[in-house]
Amino acid sequence: MNHALTQLQPYPFEKLRGLLAGATPDAAKRPIALSIGEPKHRSPAFVGEALTANLDQLAVYPTTLGVPALREAIAQWCERRFNVPAGWLDAARHVLPVNGTREALFAFTQTVVQRADSSQERGLVVSPNPFYQIYEGAALLAGATPHYLPCLEDNGFNPDFVAVSADVWKRCQILFLCSPGNPTGALIPVEELKKLIALADQYDFVIAADECYSELYFDEQNPPAGLLTACAELGRSDFKRCVVFHSLSKRSNLPGLRSGFVAGDADILKSFLLYRTYHGCAMPIQTQLASVAAWNDEVHVRANRDLYREKFDAVLAILGDVLDVQRPDGGFYLWAKTPMDDATFTRELFAREHVTVVPGSYLSREVEGVSPGAGRVRMALVAPLAECIEAAERIRAFVKGL
Numbered sequence: 001m002n003h004a005l006t007q008l009q010p011y012p013f014e015k016l017r018g019l020l021a022g023a024t025p026d027a028a029k030r031p032i033a034l035s036i037g038e039p040k041h042r043s044p045a046f047v048g049e050a051l052t053a054n055l056d057q058l059a060v061y062p063t064t065l066g067v068p069a070l071r072e073a074i075a076q077w078c079e080r081r082f083n084v085p086a087g088w089l090d091a092a093r094h095v096l097p098v099n100g101t102r103e104a105l106f107a108f109t110q111t112v113v114q115r116a117d118s119s120q121e122r123g124l125v126v127s128p129n130p131f132y133q134i135y136e137g138a139a140l141l142a143g144a145t146p147h148y149l150p151c152l153e154d155n156g157f158n159p160d161f162v163a164v165s166a167d168v169w170k171r172c173q174i175l176f177l178c179s180p181g182n183p184t185g186a187l188i189p190v191e192e193l194k195k196l197i198a199l200a201d202q203y204d205f206v207i208a209a210d211e212c213y214s215e216l217y218f219d220e221q222n223p224p225a226g227l228l229t230a231c232a233e234l235g236r237s238d239f240k241r242c243v244v245f246h247s248l249s250k251r252s253n254l255p256g257l258r259s260g261f262v263a264g265d266a267d268i269l270k271s272f273l274l275y276r277t278y279h280g281c282a283m284p285i286q287t288q289l290a291s292v293a294a295w296n297d298e299v300h301v302r303a304n305r306d307l308y309r310e311k312f313d314a315v316l317a318i319l320g321d322v323l324d325v326q327r328p329d330g331g332f333y334l335w336a337k338t339p340m341d342d343a344t345f346t347r348e349l350f351a352r353e354h355v356t357v358v359p360g361s362y363l364s365r366e367v368e369g370v371s372p373g374a375g376r377v378r379m380a381l382v383a384p385l386a387e388c389i390e391a392a393e394r395i396r397a398f399v400k401g402l
Contacts, residue, residue: 185328
């Protein structure tokens with residue numbers, strides 16, 4: 001067996017199941033889960049119609065590169081959304097469809113990391129802390145060492161990139177970014193992205209920007225910038241060392257479609273395509289054609305944001321004076337401070353109120369005595385509005401009863 005498998009930590013939800021085992025919640029209270037970030041809004045009907053209209057494609061082997069119509073739709077969406085000049089993104093060279101960002105982030109790491117021989121130090125995969133656990137697992141299974149950058153409140157829940165040593169940058173092979181962040185909801189400003197691109201050039205590493213929450217924001221007049229925005233403003237038409245990951249799961253409430261894309265540096269994507277050809281992960285053609293419909297429509301995405309705004313407004317109005325919690329820059333999570341140990345808070349909340357959240361310490365790693373997730377919980381506002389309100393009222397009652 002691959003010995004690197006022994007280095008993998010249990011997934012946060014496996015830890016959560018263990019934490020809640022044996023707790024007996026009030027059976028009179030229906031369970032409300034604010035734990036898993038699975039969108040619960042209705043999927044757009046027209047996407048389902050496009051999927052079923054193309055079921056004859058079940059008889060066709062899909063290609064890893066994907067159909068031109070999908071790659072063109074993605075390239076055009078990127079141009080519109082991130083102010084990329086027309087023609088910079090060549091759909092045949094700069095775009096690859098993927099089966100959601102999770103598998104793509106993992107596979108991309110296997111492609112990019114250059115394994116060390118016995119005489120070399122292992123390369124680093126640098127990520128925010130707390131973080132999406134795929135970054136860590138992908139690094140370990142690629143033969144790299146994870147390196148964690150704390151995301152603390154005094155730095156706006158973003159890593160302090162200035163504090164990173166030159167030695168870390170020299171060993172860095174991939175820098176993972178997540179903006180808006182999971183679980184913090186923090187955005188990385190475009191000027192910061194430009195500085196990171198300069199560091200990537202100086203130290204020769206790849207920036208892998210996980211932007212799967214990019215379409216969940218609050219100000220319709222100011223959509224958040226992304227790594228492609230920074231490239232466009234720098235005149236970086238080759239997107240050198242820059243790759244972005246996007247998905248329809250959160251944007252379009254289509255987590256079951258398993259559809260996303262990777263875009264950026266054509267040389268990197270050429271190697272990634274080779275890896276994926278052997279990996280056997282081509283997206284079914286009917287899924288690709290349904291995805292074209294989703295990327296070409298913004299009406300349902302604006303309606304989706306309206307639903308999240310309504311939930312954030314309602315929940316923060318209920319919790320704002322009993323918990324230290326603020327509206328994030330984006331995403332659908334609340335990153336709340338707890339008045340006690342986060343694991344104890346989570347277990348007691350479940351036992352007394354039948355509401356499930358995730359301890360922040362399960363989403364982060366302790367480095368030099370500091371765990372940036374300790375003393376916080378993540379609440380995913382994915383349930384319908386009425387459930388989110390009921391959950392918030394139960395959490396308020398729980399906190400006030402402590």
